[in-house]
Amino acid sequence: MLICIDPGHGGRHPGAVHGDLVEKDIALNIALAMRECVEQKNHVSVVMTRETDEYVSIGERARIANRANADLFVSIHLNADPDPDEPCMHEASGEEILVYSELSTAYRLAQHMATTIDQVVPGAFRGVKFRPDLGVLAYTHMPAMLIECGFIDNTTGGQQLAEHPEVAGKIIARALLDAWGMQGNC
Numbered sequence: 001m002l003i004c005i006d007p008g009h010g011g012r013h014p015g016a017v018h019g020d021l022v023e024k025d026i027a028l029n030i031a032l033a034m035r036e037c038v039e040q041k042n043h044v045s046v047v048m049t050r051e052t053d054e055y056v057s058i059g060e061r062a063r064i065a066n067r068a069n070a071d072l073f074v075s076i077h078l079n080a081d082p083d084p085d086e087p088c089m090h091e092a093s094g095e096e097i098l099v100y101s102e103l104s105t106a107y108r109l110a111q112h113m114a115t116t117i118d119q120v121v122p123g124a125f126r127g128v129k130f131r132p133d134l135g136v137l138a139y140t141h142m143p144a145m146l147i148e149c150g151f152i153d154n155t156t157g158g159q160q161l162a163e164h165p166e167v168a169g170k171i172i173a174r175a176l177l178d179a180w181g182m183q184g185n186c
């Protein structure tokens with residue numbers, strides 16, 4: 001099995017920023033931890049769309065996965081709450097998985113992953129959502145999903161993802177392998 005892991009943003013595209021937390025850096029660290037975990041499994045290999053802080057276009061991310069003939073494409077992102085962070089206001093929390101449509105194979109996999117992915121950050125899993133407008137989901141030729149690991153501007157969740165990306169990486173790796181019918185060993 002070949003998994004294409006796609007750390008969101010990079011280079012001149014920081015993604016969401018909250019204080020000193022930057023989405024592109026946290027997403028890369030989570031993605032690298034995921035790779036380390038899934039590669040411990042026999043017969044699983046990984047192709048990355050980026051391994052450093054570099055800009056990679058959406059089209060190129062999909063091309064990397066398509067050229068490698070990956071079995072699965074997983075993009076790693078963090079969410080941001082558009083509301084201003086004011087004291088006593090309700091904070092957005094939890095994880096999301098985005099897939100192309102209800103007919104995608106990825107939709108079935110994502111539903112299977114929900115319970116495990118819910119352990120990534122505090123707050124309830126927000127559900128599997130359909131985003132046919134996202135290039136990485138539309139242009140890839142294999143089951144593809146985008147995981148919003150949590151909100152960068154959530155007081156506990158953002159900090160936790162930044163400080164312990166390996167925890168999120170392992171949970172996501174386990175969820176993926178499990179949905180694929182394999183047992184994760186990390």
Ligand SMILES: [Zn+2]
Pocket residue numbers: 008009015016023077078
């Ligand atoms: Zn993002």
